[in-house]
Amino acid sequence: MSLPHALLTSLLEQPCSGMDLARRFGRSIGFFWPATHQQIYKELGKLEAAGWVRSSAEEGARGRKRCYEVLPAGEQELKRWVAETDEPPPLRDALMVRLRAEAALGTGAGVENDLLHRLARHRTQLALYENIEQRDFTGRELSAAEQLQYLILQSGLATEREHIRFCEKALVLLETLETAGV
Amino acid sequence: MSLPHALLTSLLEQPCSGMDLARRFGRSIGFFWPATHQQIYKELGKLEAAGWVRSSAEEGARGRKRCYEVLPAGEQELKRWVAETDEPPPLRDALMVRLRAEAALGTGAGVENDLLHRLARHRTQLALYENIEQRDFTGRELSAAEQLQYLILQSGLATEREHIRFCEKALVLLETLETAGV
DNA sequence: CCAGACATGTAAATTGTTACATGATTGT
DNA sequence: ACAATCATGTAACAATTTACATGTCTGG
Numbered sequence: 001m002s003l004p005h006a007l008l009t010s011l012l013e014q015p016c017s018g019m020d021l022a023r024r025f026g027r028s029i030g031f032f033w034p035a036t037h038q039q040i041y042k043e044l045g046k047l048e049a050a051g052w053v054r055s056s057a058e059e060g061a062r063g064r065k066r067c068y069e070v071l072p073a074g075e076q077e078l079k080r081w082v083a084e085t086d087e088p089p090p091l092r093d094a095l096m097v098r099l100r101a102e103a104a105l106g107t108g109a110g111v112e113n114d115l116l117h118r119l120a121r122h123r124t125q126l127a128l129y130e131n132i133e134q135r136d137f138t139g140r141e142l143s144a145a146e147q148l149q150y151l152i153l154q155s156g157l158a159t160e161r162e163h164i165r166f167c168e169k170a171l172v173l174l175e176t177l178e179t180a181g182v
Numbered sequence: 183m184s185l186p187h188a189l190l191t192s193l194l195e196q197p198c199s200g201m202d203l204a205r206r207f208g209r210s211i212g213f214f215w216p217a218t219h220q221q222i223y224k225e226l227g228k229l230e231a232a233g234w235v236r237s238s239a240e241e242g243a244r245g246r247k248r249c250y251e252v253l254p255a256g257e258q259e260l261k262r263w264v265a266e267t268d269e270p271p272p273l274r275d276a277l278m279v280r281l282r283a284e285a286a287l288g289t290g291a292g293v294e295n296d297l298l299h300r301l302a303r304h305r306t307q308l309a310l311y312e313n314i315e316q317r318d319f320t321g322r323e324l325s326a327a328e329q330l331q332y333l334i335l336q337s338g339l340a341t342e343r344e345h346i347r348f349c350e351k352a353l354v355l356l357e358t359l360e361t362a363g364v
Numbered sequence: 365c366c367a368g369a370c371a372t373g374t375a376a377a378t379t380g381t382t383a384c385a386t387g388a389t390t391g392t
Numbered sequence: 393a394c395a396a397t398c399a400t401g402t403a404a405c406a407a408t409t410t411a412c413a414t415g416t417c418t419g420g
Contacts, residue, residue, distance in 0.1 A: 001407070002276040005380050009283040032278035039408070041373060062372055063415030082283050082353075083292030084275045085299040088307075088345070094184040094268045096214035096334050101191040101264050103330035105257070106227070110265030117267040123202045130364070145357045148285035151355055152278050155348050162344055166337050173333055183379070200397050221380070223401060244400055245387030 003043050004052075006033045008070055008078045011053060018044055031156055044068060052077055059078035099170065104172065108178055119167040126160040129153060184236075188215045190252055190260045193235060197251035200226055202227065213338055213355055226250060234259055255297050281352065301349040308342040311335060 006029050010021055021044075022037035024030075027149045035043075047053045052074030057066035070078075095114055137150045188211050192203055203226075204219035206212075217225075228233045234256030241247035252260075277296055284293045317333045 003407085004277045005276075005283060008280045009279060009286050012283075012286045016369075018373090029279065030284060031257050032273050032275050034272045034274065034408095036409070037371085038373080038410085041371095062371085063417085065416085071388060072372095078283055079287060082280050082287065083295055085296045088277075088300050088303050089273075089275050090215050090216045091271075091338075091341070092216065093214050093271050094187075096262050096272075096337065097184045097211065098193060098215075099186045099330055100211060101187060101194075101260055103327040104191050104194045105261060105264065106327060107259050114267045118270050121270050122212050144363065145285040145288060147355060147359065148281055151282055151352055152245055153352075155278065156273075158344055158348065159273070162340055166340065169336075170333055173329060177329065178186075181326065185379090199399075200401095216380095218381070219399085220382090220401080223399095227401095245389085245398085247388085247399065 002033055003039060004047055005078055005081050006035070007043055007047060008052065009072050011068055011070045012078070017067055019065075021068075032152070033164055047074065050077075065122065082111065082161055091111050108174075108181075112174060115167050115171050115174075119164060121173075122160050122163040122167065126164065129157050129160060133157065151156065184215055184219060185217055186229055187260055187263050188217070189222065189225055189229060189232060190256050193250055193252045194257065194260070197249055199247050199249055200206065201247075208264075214334070229256065232259075290363075292357060296318075297349050297353050297356075301346060301353075304342050304345040308339065308346065311338050311342060315339065 006025075007021065010024060010029055014024075016024070017040050019037060022035070022040050025033075025040070027037050030095075044053070044055075048055060051071060052069045052072075053070050055066040055068045057064055090178075096120060098111045098114055102109045132148075133153060137146065137153065142150060188207075189203060192206060192211055196206075198206070200223050200350075201219060204217070204222050207215075207217050207222070211346065226235070227238075229239060233253060235248045235250045235252050237248040239246055259361045272330075277293075277300060280296055284291045291359060315332075315335060319328065
């Protein structure tokens with residue numbers, strides 16, 4: 001589980017409140033580790049209990065904004081974790097199951113719906129990434145940290161492009177099979 | 183959740199027992215929808231309760247092999263589901279969090295470990311997919327169902343190749359940054 | 365001062381993982 | 393008959409999602 005370390009990273013970049021974290025997750029780290037505010041609040045509580053972060057407000061101040069910042073112990077922990085290894089995350093994609101189901105059913109069962117839907121989503125996401133690329137990483141010298149962030153964005157760009165290629169290819173194949181089948 | 187429909191698909195291709203399913207998941211559908219035997223048994227119970235499959239043995243025959251097959255209602259349900267749409271699965275990759283953490287820590291914190299480890303895994307997986315491609319999809323005419331299955335395999339091939347490219351690129355960049363940093 | 369937005373949380377349901385338990389079958 | 397293995401299952405736990413609840417601040 002990487003949520004605690006994703007939070008430490010984000011707080012190290014910029015100390016802020018839980019709600020701010022939730023918003024920033026929607027724009028940066030969240031592309032690769034999504035999290036809702038509910039998860040974030042619970043995890044921040046654990047981080048504070050572990051002595052990895054501290055917050056500006058007293059306990060139980062419900063509704064009042066509290067700012068979290070990383071403590072030295074938290075930075076140590078983050079360093080330790082960065083040097084660990086993980087297994088690559090298992091793929092788990094319903095679209096592939098649908099395609100295989102379509103093959104097993106042996107008929108125009110309607111995967112096109114999902115293919116078209118995803119094609120649209122991946123194009124939107126690609127456009128979003130391309131905007132970020134244009135805005136943040138184009139036309140100037142990049143610091144070391146920025147070069148790493150750009151690398152991560154490029155992974156997202158490549159992934160979306162690959163998904164788009166795949167959906168298009170699948171749609172062409174289905175078209176071919178159906179006209180041949182008729 | 184696609185596990186029930188992945189099971190229906192697999193049973194439609196070939197009726198078999200829970201343990202057989204678990205093994206076949208390791209080789210085909212499981213590449214895109216992993217599942218352990220514990221999950222599979224629980225889900226088979228629900229499928230049977232729903233009237234979508236039936237099994238060869240009486241209830242409570244613990245330890246004795248039972249063969250499951252899809253009923254017409256199950257096939258109907260699978261057809262219905264194939265025509266639905268899903269959101270693309272959210273990415274969730276600790277490696278990206280590590281890279282961003284390395285950027286935030288601003289030092290040789292050791293992401294190389296994970297990059298090298300994954301590079302090896304993705305190369306192994308690619309080799310596996312290439313074997314399957316060679317064995318099952320090369321040098322002969324393919325039926326419509328086989329063309330769809332091949333398409334799915336090609337998605338796996340493309341994904342692994344993309345990951346390999348990414349890891350190599352990241353390692354080169356880190357190398358550059360570190361020699362420049364010293 | 366109060367309506368609406370903002371911020372922080374709690375609770376329950378779903379899904380998936382890990383560890384373990386038990387019955388049947390097979391080879392020697 | 394007995395050990396090893398196969399097959400089925402249970403239990404406890406961890407992570408994530410969804411829905412809801414409560415407190416604070418701000419503009420009119």
